[in-house]
Amino acid sequence: MRIISGKFKGRRISPPKGLPVRPTTDMSKEALFNVLNNHFSFEGLKILDLFAGTGNISYEFASRGSTPITSVDGDFGCVKFIKKTAEEYDFNIAALKSDVFKFLERNNATYDIIFADPPYNFDQKTFEKIVTIIFERNSLNEDGMMVIEHSKYTKLDHMMNFSFMKSYGGSIFSFFELNNGEKEVDNENEDIEDEEE
Incomplete structure (x- = not known):
């Protein structure tokens, strides 16, 4: 796992073995941030990383x-590793051990970007619940964006505030924005080969 851009570009981060994670591959991550780079200047953005795992996206x-940056995961080992890495690199990351749904239900903060990478084996309704809670709780800032990573077997393009999706290998990124009634919905798909690390 490596950081692909920014101050620590090229730096490799090696999480301990045995963590219950499926990290976003470097190629998918690079493609994701290329999309986000067209919408945001990253400096000073307030970020929420859900199902954070190793912290891969948070470090980026x-x-x-x-x-x-707030990183939420239910696994103690993952949270411990994120805290250790954040301290090592002096990243402003608050790593919280919590059930993601409980966190969202009680969260009152708002964010510029919310990224969620739930287990691919969650059922359709569980993925939909993530979208519903975030928008019912008004967790996204007005000009913000939410991204959910999922498999091709999960469909989220019917959900509220869906904007567009991108396909990279076996991963799909669904993007959500607060619709103002004037924005055109871009159901753009892009397929590229993805590689496991």
Whole structure:
């Protein structure tokens, strides 16, 4: 796992073995941030990383100057590793051990970008619940964006505030924005080969 851009570009981060994670591959991550780079200047963005796992996505935002970053995961080992890495690199990342749904239900903060990478084996309704809670709780800032990573077997393009999707290998990124009634919906798909690390 490596940081692909920003202050710590090229830096490799090696999480301990045995963590219950499926990290976003470097190629998918690079493609994701290329999309986000067309919408945002990362410096100072407030980020929420849900099902954060190893912290892979959080470190990428931190390397690009986003702050503060909140990383939420239910696994103690993952949270411990994120805290250790954040301290090592002086990243402004608050790693919280919590059930993601409980966190969202009680969260009152708002964010510029919310990224969620739930287990691919969650059922359709569980993925939909993530979208519903975030928008019912008004967790996204007005000009913000939410991204959910999922497999091709999960469909989210019917959900509220869906904007567009991108396909990279076996991963799909669904993007959500607060619709103002004037924005055109871009159901753009892009297929590229993805590689496992």
